[in-house]
Amino acid sequence: MQAMRCTYSIGSPMFRITSQRPDAPCAPPPIHPVEPLASFDVLARTLRRALQDHHLPLRRSAAAAIVARRAGACDALVTAALLHRVGDLVAPWPEGPARRSDAALAHRGADLLLDLYAPMVTESIRLQPSARRYLVKSSRSASQPMAEPERACFARLPFAMNSVKVARWILAVDEDPAVDAAFERELPALCRIAERSVCNGGAGWSG
Secondary structure (H helix, E strand, O other): OOOOOEEEEEOOOOEEEEEOOOOOOOOOOOOOOOOOOOOHHHHHHHHHHHHHOOOHHHHHHHHHHHHHHHOOOOHHHHHHHHHOOHHHOOOOOOOOHHHOOHHHHHHHHHHHOOOOOOHHHHHHHHOHHHHHHHHOOOOOOOOOOOOHHHHHHHHOOOOHHHHHHHHHHHHHHHHOHHHHHOHHHHHHHHHHHHHHOOOOOOOOOOO
16 A cells, blocks of 8 residues: 655645645645655664664654653554654755755655655654644744634644644653653654554564
8 A cells, every 4th residue: 555645835824735646736846855765674774773873853753752652642643753853864965954944854754754654644744844833822932833824724734633733742742851761661662653554564673
C-alpha cells in the first residue's frame, strides 16, 4: 500500500493543497525536494545512529512521543511526534542557514516519509509550523499568532487538528523535564510503534 502524497503550501490566509489525485488543485513543489526513504530499515538505521550520537532533536522528539503515548494517542500520532524532526536526521541540507527554516524542516521530514506512512503521520509533521502558530495566543510569543480567518482556514485542512495535538505534546516536553529522562528507556518501544505504523516496511527496528 502506497501512502497518498500531499503537499501543503501554507501562507496567510490562503492554504493550497495538491496530491497525486488528478482533480486536486495545484501548489508549488516542496521547499527542499528529497527522495522518500525506501523502507523502515533505512529509517531505523538513521535513528540508531542519531541515538549513538546523542542527537538532541531525537531526544526531544522521543520525549514528545512519550507524552503522546501517555495521553493515549493512536500509533500514527505517536509516530508523528517521534519523527517530527526526522528532516534534521536524514541527508545533507543545502548550504546556507536561511534555508533551514521550520517550514523547510517540516516539509522535508514529511516528504522523506511519504512512501512509508499514511497521511495522518506525514501531514501531521508537515503542518507543524502552522500548528504551533495555531496554538499561539499572544503576539509576544516567538511564533506569530494566526489571525482568525487564517485559523479558520487552517482548521479546515485535512489532518490539521491531528497536527495541533502533536504540537501540544511537543510543547508539553518543556513543562515536564522528567519525560526527557525516560528517553533511552522508552525509545525502543516508541520505535516499535513507528514500525507497526508503516504502510510499506522491511525488517525494521528489531531486525
